Structure formats: structure tokens, C-alpha cells
Amino acid sequence: MTDADVPYRFFRARVTAIADVTPSFRRFTFGGDDLADYGDPGLDQRVKIVFPTRTLGLDAMPLGDDWYTQWRELPEEQRLPFRTYTTRYVRNHLSEVDVDMVSHDVIGPASDWIDRAAVGDEVLIFAPTAAHSGVSFGIDFVPPARVDSILLAGDETAAPAIAAILEQLPRDASGVVAVELPHADDAAYFPQHPGFEYRIAARADGERHAHLVKSVTDAAARLAPAGAGADVEEIDIDTDILWEVPRTAKGGAALKSARLYAWLAGEAGAIKALRRHLVAERGVDRRAVAFMGYWRLGRAEN
Structure with missing residues (x-):
């Protein structure tokens, strides 16, 4: 080669x-x-x-x-x-x-x-490299071909990925962006997309994840009709990797269509809670939820 x-x-x-x-x-x-x-x-x-x-x-x-x-x-x-x-x-x-x-x-x-x-x-x-072709498993945003709404949620570590996704989505896409950031002026970081509602706020002192959790639960209540909750495999974020991107055997989306596609990334504890709410409590199909624990509170990791 x-x-x-x-x-x-x-x-x-x-x-x-x-x-x-x-x-x-x-x-x-x-x-x-x-x-x-x-x-x-x-x-x-x-x-x-x-x-x-x-x-x-x-x-x-x-x-x-x-x-x-x-x-x-x-x-x-x-x-x-x-x-x-x-x-x-x-x-x-x-x-x-x-x-x-x-x-x-x-x-x-x-x-x-x-x-x-x-x-x-x-x-x-x-x-x-420029020679790369086919499926890139470094891309975690893999929505179904037909999706009514998209939920992009995370903390500051997920912001660059969310911004890149927003810039490249078609103009007729719609959904909610829910992000918790260190500083109020950080909200200006995100490109505007006409189809998305932005729920972005600075982190309150001593209340890490409070805005993120509330924004996602509020968005899910509107975007995902309540269904039968599914069993969620418990993941120990201290020993296991909190990372799942549903794909087909060929690397594409796991579903052909979905009412809601959720992309969640950030601190592992918060992402674990959000994934449980969407899948176990709201009944969102787990094949329509990509979740990535980018980091763990109190740890510096490669």
C-alpha cells in the first residue's frame, strides 16, 4: 500500500x-x-x-x-x-x-x-487522508434518511462538532440545539440554522448539567411522542466506554426513518442520564440515539 x-x-x-x-x-x-x-x-x-x-x-x-x-x-x-x-x-x-x-x-x-x-x-x-473513501467511522452523526426532528445536545467539548453539523445540514432540517457552556458569550460560537431552536446557556455555579438536562427533557417532551420505554444496558462510566453510534453492517444509519434522531456528547455522567431519559423514559428507539462520553468529570484521559 x-x-x-x-x-x-x-x-x-x-x-x-x-x-x-x-x-x-x-x-x-x-x-x-x-x-x-x-x-x-x-x-x-x-x-x-x-x-x-x-x-x-x-x-x-x-x-x-x-x-x-x-x-x-x-x-x-x-x-x-x-x-x-x-x-x-x-x-x-x-x-x-x-x-x-x-x-x-x-x-x-x-x-x-x-x-x-x-x-x-x-x-x-x-x-x-484525501484518499479516504467509503464510511468514516470517525463520523458519529449518522441519522436516518428520513427524520422529522434532530436533537443536538452536549457541553462545551461537543460544541465544535455541533457547529460543524449545523453548517452542513440541509436548510430544511429542523430540531433543537441544547448546549451548556462555561460563559454566556460562548453562545456566539454557533452558526445559525433557520430550522433549529437554540437552547444555549452558561453553566450556573455549582449546577453542572442543570441547563443541559432540562433543555433535553423539555425538547424530548415536544419532539418525541411518549412511547414504551426500553431496557437500557447499564454502563459503568468509571470502567467502560460510554459510546454508541447505531449503524448498519455497511456503516450507514441503523434506521430508515425516525420521528427524532438524537446526538448527545459531552461529560459521561450527563450523557448517560440523557440517554436513559430518551430511551428508557421517553421510549425513543435506541437505534436513533447516538451518544458519546467525551470525558469524565475529574479525569484527564487520552
Whole structure:
């Protein structure tokens, strides 16, 4: 297999611009000749960004086909940290890629890099290539071909993916955007879509997830007719991955049509509660609910 046939690989990229889009969202523009081959399947395409640390450079990262296994086998102090982000914009003709990251207090290696990054700094991005074709399993927004309403819900970590989805949905799509953010001015981050109602608010002190849970339950009461609740497999978010994207064997949507399609992402505890409400209490078909626990409160994870 030649480089031109590889569907995913590591791209070495340098920071060419940094802009604070809102109080909590910082946009990093990455450049470099290598990015001419960067793939753009669209929607909420996930990528992984490997950060250098104060003691380790990027050359410490295994780059082969079995890179993850090799990375896990390294002593912990020799592992470079990586995190998952959403590609926001790709400009292959300029060899540029934009990635929006949440800027907050330094609590781990990723937030440390975000806080001190400067133009010229380098990262590795594991992403699709231009040669990628077919189903991208880095895309978690997989709605049925016919859906009456769409519910996009999450916290600030889900905001870049929600924004990318909104920009690419057809104008006749409709639904609700329910998001809880750190700062009231962060609401300006989202593109406007004529078919969506926006339920976006700043997080109240000491009431994490309160706005998100209320907004989703209110939206579900209007968008999803009450049905018979289904059994929900309990997931221990301390030991298991809270992540399910219903698909067919060919990678497409699990259903042909649905009254409501829900895409939920953010802190695992909140997403677990929202998924239970939609499926077990409202009776939404579990094949029409994609849920992703991006992170867990109190933990810094790759």
C-alpha cells in the first residue's frame, strides 16, 4: 500500500495562527505541506492530536500501523498525550486545517499546551487522508434518511462538532440545539440554522448539567411522542466506554426513518442520564440515539 492509498495517518503540522473565537473557544490554524493530503469527510469528523510536553518532543510518538499498541507499551513517563477533537475547516489548497479547542484552567497536558501554544509550535494529527473513501467511522452523526426532528445536545467539548453539523445540514432540517457552556458569550460560537431552536446557556455555579438536562427533557417532551420505554444496558462510566453510534453492517444509519434522531456528547455522567431519559423514559428507539462520553468529570484521559 502506497502513501496515496492510506485512509488514515499522522500529519505533522505547525501552528500558523491562534484566535480566540469566544471566551472559551480558541481556534488553532495548522499549516504545513503535509496537510495538502488531509482528508475532509465532513460533519463531526473526529481526529486525534498528539501534543509535545515540556519534557518530550513529537519524535517520541510511535507512527506505524500499530501505533496505539506501541504507545500503550511505553512506560507512562514516555507516552505523549493525545486528545480527540473535531476538524472544523480544511483548506487543502492552502495546506491549512482549523481545529477549535476549549480554553480553560490548566488541569492536564492538553490544557497546558492550549494555554502556552504559540505560532510555530508543532503537533501530530491522526486524521483521514484525501484518499479516504467509503464510511468514516470517525463520523458519529449518522441519522436516518428520513427524520422529522434532530436533537443536538452536549457541553462545551461537543460544541465544535455541533457547529460543524449545523453548517452542513440541509436548510430544511429542523430540531433543537441544547448546549451548556462555561460563559454566556460562548453562545456566539454557533452558526445559525433557520430550522433549529437554540437552547444555549452558561453553566450556573455549582449546577453542572442543570441547563443541559432540562433543555433535553423539555425538547424530548415536544419532539418525541411518549412511547414504551426500553431496557437500557447499564454502563459503568468509571470502567467502560460510554459510546454508541447505531449503524448498519455497511456503516450507514441503523434506521430508515425516525420521528427524532438524537446526538448527545459531552461529560459521561450527563450523557448517560440523557440517554436513559430518551430511551428508557421517553421510549425513543435506541437505534436513533447516538451518544458519546467525551470525558469524565475529574479525569484527564487520552
